[in-house]
Amino acid sequence: EPEVTQTPSHQVTQMGQEVILRCVPISNHLYFYWYRQILGQKVEFLVSFYNNEISEKSEIFDDQFSVERPDGSNFTLKIRSTKLEDSAMYFCASSEGIGPSTDTQYFGPGTRLTVL
């Protein structure tokens, strides 16, 4: 069964450093998402992406965040200058479409980001 994959599974970085989190969405999916989950808290939407541009973003997704689809398979989240409060699990998700029966988002296993 197709699945969303994410690398790395765990990333440790120093405050102020840039990190890139990578995701490979399900191959026939057109919509891509990033969410984050601070330890012990709920999952929060960051951004959605379609047709090589951002569709929506939350208030969390400020100028230090960016997303990119550098090639036909990868979808990345870049955090330019990490802060301690960026420590969280970051989930990538993808959906086939946005209409009825195609909008179910399937999630990857997550990347745990630890900022020291």
Added chain:
Amino acid sequence: AQKVTQAQTEISVVEKEDVTLDCVYETRDTTYYLFWYKQPPSGELVFLIRRNSFDEQNEISGRYSWNFQKSTSSFNFTITASQVVDSAVYFCALSEWETSGSRLTFGEGTQLTVNP
């Protein structure tokens, strides 16, 4: 205001007991979608079910069943004859097409522990 409320933070049951996880949502949209996801101790988010606002039929899938009631804005999830492998955090989520597109708004989650 919370858009998705899962009032039960933690539930502990003994194997073979039935358990119901509550989810109450708030929306002004007439078209919306509700989801349940499971997050086992390994951390990934596993899709369980999607329900649209026009379909109030209850659904059963094996030991799992869902009760959607628009009149009370609730979408509750019941596990029959619970098993230890059901131990996980369960999240209810809402997608409001008219106001916020395809983003998912998650509840706080309910930690279910099934003891042998």
